[in-house]
Amino acid sequence: MSVDHKTTEHGADRRRWLIGIVSALGGTSLLALAAFYLRRPSRSFGKTVRIGTVDDVFRDAIARIVTIGNETIAVVRDPATASISAMRMHCTHAGCPLELHANTFRCHCHGGAFDLHGKVIAGPPKQSLRHVDVVMDGATIYLRLGATS
Numbered sequence: 001m002s003v004d005h006k007t008t009e010h011g012a013d014r015r016r017w018l019i020g021i022v023s024a025l026g027g028t029s030l031l032a033l034a035a036f037y038l039r040r041p042s043r044s045f046g047k048t049v050r051i052g053t054v055d056d057v058f059r060d061a062i063a064r065i066v067t068i069g070n071e072t073i074a075v076v077r078d079p080a081t082a083s084i085s086a087m088r089m090h091c092t093h094a095g096c097p098l099e100l101h102a103n104t105f106r107c108h109c110h111g112g113a114f115d116l117h118g119k120v121i122a123g124p125p126k127q128s129l130r131h132v133d134v135v136m137d138g139a140t141i142y143l144r145l146g147a148t149s
């Protein structure tokens with residue numbers, strides 16, 4: 001019985017060639033997967049949205065209501081410290097929407113009220129408003145929507 005050395009060499013070359021292609025594709029896939037995970041925003045930080053500059057947002061008020069998607073958020077600048085905070089405009093009692101009236105967040109469902117820091121000042125709510133993380137980049141205000149405290 002004779003062995004066809006040419007076929008065997010070609011078979012070995014073909015096998016090496018296939019292994020090289022599969023390795024390259026696997027490496028490319030791993031790099032693409034790694035790039036995808038490195039580039040996507042971290043879930044713990046949620047979505048970051050630019051609100052505007054401090055001068056634009058607080059031109060004539062110490063609080064501004066912004067709507068982003070289905071979220072209504074109050075962005076507040078403390079007149080004493082100039083620190084900026086943000087909180088969701090939903091009452092912590094039963095989730096009714098709040099209105100800003102005379103530097104107070106008021107709930108018309110059951111008479112709840114919160115100060116500009118989000119602390120309860122009247123009515124049945126037991127918990128302060130839920131805050132949204134504020135990130136400053138120079139004078140520009142960003143909110144991290146997925147992050148609440």
Ligand code: FES
Nearest residue numbers: 091093094107112
């Ligand atoms: S839902 Fe706001 S006070 Fe009840």
